[in-house]
Amino acid sequence: MGEQRTPAEVASAFIEAFGGGDMAAVADLLAADVTFESPRVALTGAGSVLAAMGEFAQVVNGVSIVAVVGDAERAMIMYDMATGPFGTLRAVDHLVVRDGRIVADTLVFDTYEVRKAMEASA
Template sequence: MSTPAEIATLFVEAFARRDVDAMAGHLADDVVFESPRGTIEGAAPVLAAMGQFAEVVAGVQILSVLGDGEQAMIMYDMVTGPFGTLRAADHLVIRDGRIVSDRLVFDTYELRKATP
């Protein structure tokens, strides 16, 4: 079984590729996703939101990954067309090899600036 740090890396890499099927393979059905834009519960709604945002992502560079037996923290630069490069950090809680909680933090300035 993969470690939480490995799962975090695979999940972010799948997001960068816009590979919703690969992302789905890492999420628990009852996952809770928190971001500066709100909280979403359940794998299907989380995948829909992440898939939609991934459409503007041109690439991801992973900067650091740390983890222990049940959680991981991954920091990465997300290159987007409309918002430039956004530095992001995800805190993931993993149970039975699946992500049950994803807390995403990033500076929302560029998103707020682009939204009328």
């Protein structure tokens, strides 16, 4: 087995897999006890996080990474996420990575377009 990926490399692989709808690759990067927090939900456990991400991934048409920075345990990745119903959303994930797996993910994005679309469909 080769050298372990840096948190920045894990972050890039994670977002690219998510943007490409490769939920198996996303699952491989999540620790069993991962915590996830976004403007809409807070979850614990790989199963719950993967289910929520898989549901949202259905409306994602792709991602374009803007920047990635990291240190020995954390990474922050900014990307544009193209979606059908919400247009392009700029998002930032702050990830904590241990042993090559994501143990915590804090996602931040402007929720205006999402809220606007949900109110219109209600």
